[in-house]
Amino acid sequence: MSARRRTESEIAWAVRLAQAKHGVEELRRAALAAEQEFSAEFQSTATSMRESAINLVHYLAVRRHDVRALQDELARLGLSSLGRMEAHVMASLQAVLRVLHTLLGEPVPVEVVEDPPITFDTGPALLAEHTNAILGTAPQGRQTRIMVTMPGEAADDPDLIRSLVEAGMGIMRINCAHDSPTTWERMVRHLRHAERDLDKRCLVSFDLAGPKLRTGPIAPGPAVVKLRPTRNPVGQVTEPARVRLVADGSQPDADDAIPVDAALLDNAQPGDTLAFVDARNRKRVLRVTEVRPGECLCETDRPAYVVPGTRLTLRREQSSIAQGEVGALTTVDQWIALQVGDTLEVVHGEAPGRDAIYDDDGRIAEPAFISCALDEVFSGVRIGEPILFDDGKIRGVICGVAEDRLRVDITGAAGERAKLRSEKGINLPESELALPALTVKDIEDLAFVANHADAVAMSFVQQPGDIDDLLHEIGKLNAVQLGIVLKIETKTAFTRLPDLLLSAMRHPPIAVMIARGDLGVEVGFERLSEVQEEILWLCEAAHVPVIWATQVLESLAKGGMPSRAEVSDAAMGSRAECVMLNKGPYILETLGFLAGVLERIEEHHYKKTARLRKLQVASRGNQRAPDA
Template sequence: MQQKDSDIEDALRELTALRADMVADAEVLHRRLAAIHPNYRDSARNLLHYLALRRHDLRPLQLRLAALGLSSLGRAESHVLATVDAVLEVLHQLANRRWQNPPAEERCVDFRTGQRLLSEHTDALLGPPTPGRDVRIMVTMPTEAGSDYSLVHDLLRQGMDCMRINCAHDDAETWRQMIEHLRRAERAVGRSCRVVMDLAGPKLRTGPLAPGPAVVKVRPQRDPYGRVITPARVWLTADGAAHPAPSPADVKLAVPPVWLEQLQTGDRVQLTDARNSRRIFAIADVTEGGCWVEATKTTYLIPGTELHHEHAGNAHIGDLPPRESAIRLRPGDSLILTRDTKPGRPAITDSAGKVLTPASIGCTIPAVFDDVRAGDSIWFDDGKIGGVLENIEPQQVFVRITHARPRGENLRADKGINLPDSPLRLSALTAKDLADLSFIARHADVVQLSFANSAEDVALLQQHQASLGGRQPAITLKIETRRGFENLPDMLLTAMRAPCCGVMIARGDLAVECGFERLAEVQEEILWICEAAHVPVIWATQVLETLAKVGMPSRAEITDAAMGHRAECVMLNKGPHMLTAVRVLDDILRRMQAHQAKKQAMLRELRLAHTLPPEASVNTNRSNRKDLPEA
């Protein structure tokens, strides 16, 4: 009993001190709170209370409170001061002390109010919920949505709540057609849907690469023993008046029309390929637009390759598209990153394979060269290739590759670059973003600020929106950099000057910036902070990606999608099977809603609890002990 009394006193003393810090912090920032929109005034104060609470290591206090049978503060996000006060009141009663209600000026958000505020803010940003499912579904539009009304109609019918248009792709006319299709589908289906438009932002990417050789490989299909199963199908058509192949072709070649007209089914065409190997193509069919030939041996063709026919004579293959070039990088390799956008190239080696000149590639925003430092890390292509900046020169940076598969990774043009350690001074709004804003202001319900890094970035977008006049779409902050994550509370307080705002966890770049192993921890922290601010969260990137792309989900991504119910909205990316992905996600979210709300388990009746056979149950009532079987 004495130990219990001591635990009560310790908990009471510690929690009282914590509460004093929480209230004091909010008062210090009173001037900033005055700028918050009335819709978010109580939410902003609750956020400040939560931040003050989480500046302490609460784990010893949590264990002490749990041992006393009290709330361990683990679900306090949306009503933090009310939770602390409730625990303090019980502790006072346990200590036989009088509990004094907080003064009126310390009015706080209680449990029901916290839930209501988050719900109201979510409705304002993302629209009303679908019956039976509180978590909204956002779908990224493919280009086809601008020309295919039925696709938009079917997505809306399957459960899409928000249409996302990425301004990094397509153009204003295509966006307008997408939105027109949505409005028409809304009338047909009887459901509303929000339009969300992403600003492209200052995406740092690799520059162009010198094109590879103009060579095509003709290869038949073989079985495991190397025997030909299906010959390669080559479509020959007239040079200058090409006809599309009537069915899928492995390779399409342009040849002189006079020579082509003399070919007949059953004839043979002879050639010597780029490896100086003799090959024979069999003419399988002749049509009005060209002819089909079949190859049973692998053949390498280049422009000008001579084709010989017994009656038609010789002809030469016309132009071929150059192959896409790539730089092969392995751990330990050097790479030169250049300021200019001249085409990059692979490393130059001598006859023994020794590197004479390292590979080089440009970047799309050379201004970052002014902010990088030796020792900073750099990542390419969503984290597939990583390295360290070794030497910084005015026109180039030398990179030592540290992360790639032992056999190497290919680095291509237009792949993302991340510099998580570098204090980049990039404006959140590009010239293209500012041009797109006028369209967004007229047509969108929500504008997403890509690569939001600071409160200044948020304020800049607010200023540009105000300068346009008229309606102002709600702002969603896309958290996809380390700086954006670290500055999230400050950005939220700036975004909350408006009547409506939101946050997107853009897990692709965020994982690269913060480290893949930290992503789960980082996204949890974002969810906690946003719940404390009663700001809705969009869970994004690679949700059911395999299902959307190939039609069959992986087990891991089903579990990941189920975790998305912790947010207020889950985003799907485009893919050939996106309709199926929407249907599956809708089913997952409906099922999870009965089990969990945010971090709190919902103890609905558990079907599994009824499955134990009666004879397997052990009745511990003494009156029935005689009925128990002997051990």
């Protein structure tokens, strides 16, 4: 290369270095300016969290800029692209600036030479310290803790709790939306016994139920028992319909049991038949197959619809032995069928909802309606805002608002026609609801939680004032040791996450739970992966641990077999400090499976960083298994 060309190349290189230096200096100045902007918030932050709060604000200042072009240039210059700066923002900026000044042959400014309070070592160390404080120490072999939700039956199954602790459960989660303090107390007592027996520590976290935006009751359907034999594809009966007749007035332990006059049971024998006319005016016969005290078992090869008052005649050979009637039956659960283009009214109160009413010409005389008991829903929504039901299976837009009702145009439904049932979630992602995160029940439950828990999770947290309310109640209970978990489950909570973190930093230890079920509905499932990433970044910048929650390995926990997508999702959970499992009949197997996945993936990744351990597959001619 000629001297002239070399000089031109050196000049171009110096220009690129100077431009990159200018870009990084601009980010550093923005971070320092933000530190002044948030100085009042830092004063109320707990001393142990103050440097972490400053680092979070530095990160927010950097992320107000689009840094992608600068990152690409830094990478081309062979320098850090700032892609792993979350835990130590100022240290990352200054490290790059030091190298750029040196490459340019310039003296390094004193303010860049000196290490900031949060360094490459102290940042991750603070995150580890804060994680240990609220989630306990990591088990041997992996850094990611595992939280397990307790089923109600765990209160009477100490062996299950012991097995879960033995298999690696680090945090027991109890949902205050279910069961009662008496049940919760037994769960905690079993856990403490298991801890002593196994010489292992397992923390306890309670989820407060919070306000629940749910659909109200639906008018019950007819009281009827449907008898349906099983048929093969050509219509032949392969298994008869079976039913149990019990004495009228008794308490049947199954919904399909039919109460009848006791005289029928007293006289029945195997081989007898019971003749009747069903609700469709079809003649049907039940064959008695077994008789027990107070009940008899019957079967039929024909479908039948049995309603209260149906007359039964007990026959033996050609003779009538006894007669009686069917007693009261359980009503059938109903739903409201909705499709795109339908109108649904949401009515204030608890009136039983119903389907649309049609006139004689088939036109809708009255639209379908469902109730909702929360006042704030009707005062906080506006025309044009979206509304979602049942985890987003039914989507609509609010087209009318009155004091006691909303009118909704249905714009989306899972399948051609979706069923809306009672007690299904309602989401209003664009609405400002003046809904307190703490309910009367939550405050009552908190008195129990304060005496038995290591941490409490706050549902439906929306704004810093919600955290103020929780801290006020914790203060009244003198429960200063209680850790706080912020459940991020709404779009509003996500958009306000920096303010929520700064507010919660007044009362460490704290953690954040990504409640991905409701959050996915609120932000849209196409955005969920992006939002998860942003929450992980913000919390790492704040040195606050994250709990990866909702539907982790759900197919395995409930059915005994995971899906491929679920395994990948579980591996992604290693980006967080804790992964939460929900209850299911295969929860013990799921816990062991998840522990194995996390142990393996942590050898390859930490947060956003790939860890380049030796790969056997990279060796030429290697024939070893991929897990070796």
